[in-house]
Amino acid sequence: MIVNKSMFPLQTGFSVISKMQDKFALLQMQLGTGVKAQTLSDMGRDLPLSLSVRSRLTTIAGYNSSIEQVDLRLSFYDNALTRLDEIEGQARNSAVQGQYGSNNINMATISSLSKARLDEMVTLLNADVAGRYLFGGSVTDKAPLPTTAELLDGAGGRAGYRTVVTERQAADLGALGQGRLETTITPALPALQTDPVTVSLTEDGDHPFGYKLSTVSAIGANIGVVSDFAASPANVDFTFPGDPATVAEGDSITLGFTLPDGTETQITLKAVSAANASGATGEFVIGDDPTTATITTATNFDNALKASLQKSAESELKAASTFAAGQNFFNAAGEPVLRVDGVDPYTATSLRVATKTDTVMWYSGETAAVSAVGMGRLTSARSGGEVTLTQNMPVSSAHGFQISSVTPEMTNAGAFTAVRNAGPPADMTVEFDSATAALAAGDKVTLTLTEPNGKTRDVTLTAVTGRAGPGQFTISTATVDADRDAENAANFEKAMLRSVTEAAAAAEGNPRQSVTAAVEDSGRVAYGMQANESGYLRMIRSMAAMTVETYPEIANAADPNSVDLNPAKQRFDAMARRQQLELSEGRNAERGSIELVTMELGVARAALQAAGDRHTNYKAQLDNLLSDVETVSKEDVAMEILALQTRLTASYQVTSMVSQLSLVNYL
Structure with a gap:
C-alpha cells in the first residue's frame, strides 16, 4: 500500500483556508465599521440598489437645499409685506378730511411724513437677500426701483415725478386757471331789454386735460339749459330771458365734471338779489336795472362761473391732476410712462410716450407688456x-x-x-x-x-x-x-x-410665476414678486402725490385777514380723499393687493412645507433601506467570526497534520 499526500490534496486545503482568511478579514472590517463593503465593487448584487437609493437621497438633498433657500426668501417677503401693510395703514390714517391738527400741523407735516414712508417703501422693494433682488420678478441682478430722490426729482437731465406733476397741472388748469373751459356771452350787448342772453360754457378742445362736462341740472325754470355732452368738445348753453321773464332769487345751476383721475366733482351757482348777496364765490347777483337786467344777470353769472371754476381748480382739479400725473409717471404693467406733449403745457392737447432718455423710469424689473386691466390698452x-x-x-x-x-x-x-x-x-x-x-x-x-x-x-x-x-x-x-x-x-x-x-x-400671466423653484419631481413653488403690482403701485402713487403737494393758504382779496374757505384746506381734503380711496380696505380683494399677495405667498409656503415634510419621511425610508443594503449587524458579524474562527483553527490543524504525513508517521 502506498501512503502519501495524494490522499488529501493540500492545494485545495490551502485555497479553502485562504478564502476563509479573506472572509475573516472582511468580517473583522464589518465588525469595526458596521458596513458591508469598503468599495462599490465589493457590494455585489446589492450595488444597483445601493446606487439607486444614494442617487435618490442626493436628489432629495438638492430639493431640501432649494426649500431652505426659498423658505429664507419667503420669510423676507413675510416681514416686508407685514411692514408694507403697516405703512399703508399709517398713510391711510395720516391724512383724513377735516382733520388739520392744531395750527394746521397735519397739513404742514403730511408732505415730509409721506416722503419718509415712500423712502422706506422704496428701500424695502429694493432690498436683496444674498445679492438677489426679490421684487423685480426674474430680474434679480439689479434693484427694481431708482432711489427716492431720483423718482421725485429726476437725474441726469431726465425728469422725475415733480416735473411730470408740474406739466400735468399746467395742462389741466390751462392758461385761465379754469380747467380748460371757456365762456362766451351772446350777444354781448342785446339790442332790446326783452332779448335773451346766452352764456356758453365749452371745453377748449378734444384732449384728455382739465374738466370734462358730464352733468347739468337746474332749479327753477327761468334759466334755459341746453347741453351736448356727446359733442367734441362738449358744451352747455345757459339762456337768460329778457323782460318780462326774469331770473328768480333762489334759482340755481349745478354743473358736474369728470376730473383727470376719473373722479367727479361739481359746482353750484345760485341766483341772489343785491340785498341778499354775501359775496360767496357761488353766488351771482340778479340785475335790478330794467334796461340792463338781462345782460347784467348773465354777466354776473359768467363771472361767478369763472370764479367757481378757478376756485375748484385750485383744490379738486389740482388734486386730481397730481394723482393723474401719478398714473402717468408710475405706470402699471402693460402701460407706458406718459407725459404732456408740446412746448407749452397750458395749451397741450395730447400725451406722449416718455423715453428713457428724457424721463426716469420708475420700475426696471420684469413686467407684463399686456394687462387684463383695460383689456390690453x-x-x-x-x-x-x-x-x-x-x-x-x-x-x-x-x-x-x-x-x-x-x-x-x-x-x-x-x-x-x-x-x-x-x-x-x-x-x-x-x-x-x-x-x-x-x-x-x-x-x-x-x-x-x-x-x-x-x-x-x-x-x-x-x-x-x-x-x-x-x-x-x-x-x-x-x-x-x-x-x-x-x-x-x-x-x-x-x-x-x-x-x-x-x-x-x-x-x-401671473407675477408669481416669474420665479419658481423645483421642490419635488412633479412640483414647483411659484413665489415671484414684481414691484409694479397694484398693491405696491397704489401706495407709491399716493405717497408720492402727498409728498410733492403743498397747502399754502391763499388770502381772500375781499378780506386780506381771512381765508376764503381756506383753499389750502380744500386741497388737503381733496388729496386726503383720494389717498383714502387709493388705500381703501375695499381694495384688499383686488388682484395684486398686499393682502392677496400675502395669501398667495402663504399658499406657496404651505406647499413648500408640505414638500419638505414629504422629503423628510421619504428620506427616513430610504435611509432605512440603504442601511439594510450597506450595513451589517455587529452582533451577527461577531457570531459569524466566532464560527469562522473555529472552522479556520480546525482547518489549520488538519492541514498541518496532513502536511507532515509519511509512512513512518503513518506506521
Whole structure:
C-alpha cells in the first residue's frame, strides 16, 4: 500500500483556508465599521440598489437645499409685506378730511411724513437677500426701483415725478386757471331789454386735460339749459330771458365734471338779489336795472362761473391732476410712462410716450407688456348697431395689444360688416344691418391681436340662437330692424369685452410665476414678486402725490385777514380723499393687493412645507433601506467570526497534520 499526500490534496486545503482568511478579514472590517463593503465593487448584487437609493437621497438633498433657500426668501417677503401693510395703514390714517391738527400741523407735516414712508417703501422693494433682488420678478441682478430722490426729482437731465406733476397741472388748469373751459356771452350787448342772453360754457378742445362736462341740472325754470355732452368738445348753453321773464332769487345751476383721475366733482351757482348777496364765490347777483337786467344777470353769472371754476381748480382739479400725473409717471404693467406733449403745457392737447432718455423710469424689473386691466390698452364704444374696438392713445408698440386684422364670416351677405382701420390708432368696427340680411347662427368675427413680443392671439365671436356661451353672442329676436341691430351690437360687445379681457389676462400671466423653484419631481413653488403690482403701485402713487403737494393758504382779496374757505384746506381734503380711496380696505380683494399677495405667498409656503415634510419621511425610508443594503449587524458579524474562527483553527490543524504525513508517521 502506498501512503502519501495524494490522499488529501493540500492545494485545495490551502485555497479553502485562504478564502476563509479573506472572509475573516472582511468580517473583522464589518465588525469595526458596521458596513458591508469598503468599495462599490465589493457590494455585489446589492450595488444597483445601493446606487439607486444614494442617487435618490442626493436628489432629495438638492430639493431640501432649494426649500431652505426659498423658505429664507419667503420669510423676507413675510416681514416686508407685514411692514408694507403697516405703512399703508399709517398713510391711510395720516391724512383724513377735516382733520388739520392744531395750527394746521397735519397739513404742514403730511408732505415730509409721506416722503419718509415712500423712502422706506422704496428701500424695502429694493432690498436683496444674498445679492438677489426679490421684487423685480426674474430680474434679480439689479434693484427694481431708482432711489427716492431720483423718482421725485429726476437725474441726469431726465425728469422725475415733480416735473411730470408740474406739466400735468399746467395742462389741466390751462392758461385761465379754469380747467380748460371757456365762456362766451351772446350777444354781448342785446339790442332790446326783452332779448335773451346766452352764456356758453365749452371745453377748449378734444384732449384728455382739465374738466370734462358730464352733468347739468337746474332749479327753477327761468334759466334755459341746453347741453351736448356727446359733442367734441362738449358744451352747455345757459339762456337768460329778457323782460318780462326774469331770473328768480333762489334759482340755481349745478354743473358736474369728470376730473383727470376719473373722479367727479361739481359746482353750484345760485341766483341772489343785491340785498341778499354775501359775496360767496357761488353766488351771482340778479340785475335790478330794467334796461340792463338781462345782460347784467348773465354777466354776473359768467363771472361767478369763472370764479367757481378757478376756485375748484385750485383744490379738486389740482388734486386730481397730481394723482393723474401719478398714473402717468408710475405706470402699471402693460402701460407706458406718459407725459404732456408740446412746448407749452397750458395749451397741450395730447400725451406722449416718455423715453428713457428724457424721463426716469420708475420700475426696471420684469413686467407684463399686456394687462387684463383695460383689456390690453383697448377701448370699446357702441352706438346703435355699431361696435368699435380702438387702441388707446398714445399708441405704444411696446405696450398692449395691437389690432392686426379682422375676419368676418357670414351665411347671408350683408348681415354685418367687420373692418379694420389702420389708424393710428388702429380700430375694428363691426356694424349690423338687419335691413339688408339676417344674422344667422354660426356667423362669426375673428379678431387677431398681436402682443409686443410678436405673439398673436385670435379672438373669435360666434353668433348663436338662445343662451350664449364663452366666445358666443346671442342673436336678437327683436322685430324692428333698428332694435335688432342695437341688441345684436350690445350682445356682441358684451361677448367681445369678456373674450378680449380673457385674452389679455392670458397674455399678462401671473407675477408669481416669474420665479419658481423645483421642490419635488412633479412640483414647483411659484413665489415671484414684481414691484409694479397694484398693491405696491397704489401706495407709491399716493405717497408720492402727498409728498410733492403743498397747502399754502391763499388770502381772500375781499378780506386780506381771512381765508376764503381756506383753499389750502380744500386741497388737503381733496388729496386726503383720494389717498383714502387709493388705500381703501375695499381694495384688499383686488388682484395684486398686499393682502392677496400675502395669501398667495402663504399658499406657496404651505406647499413648500408640505414638500419638505414629504422629503423628510421619504428620506427616513430610504435611509432605512440603504442601511439594510450597506450595513451589517455587529452582533451577527461577531457570531459569524466566532464560527469562522473555529472552522479556520480546525482547518489549520488538519492541514498541518496532513502536511507532515509519511509512512513512518503513518506506521
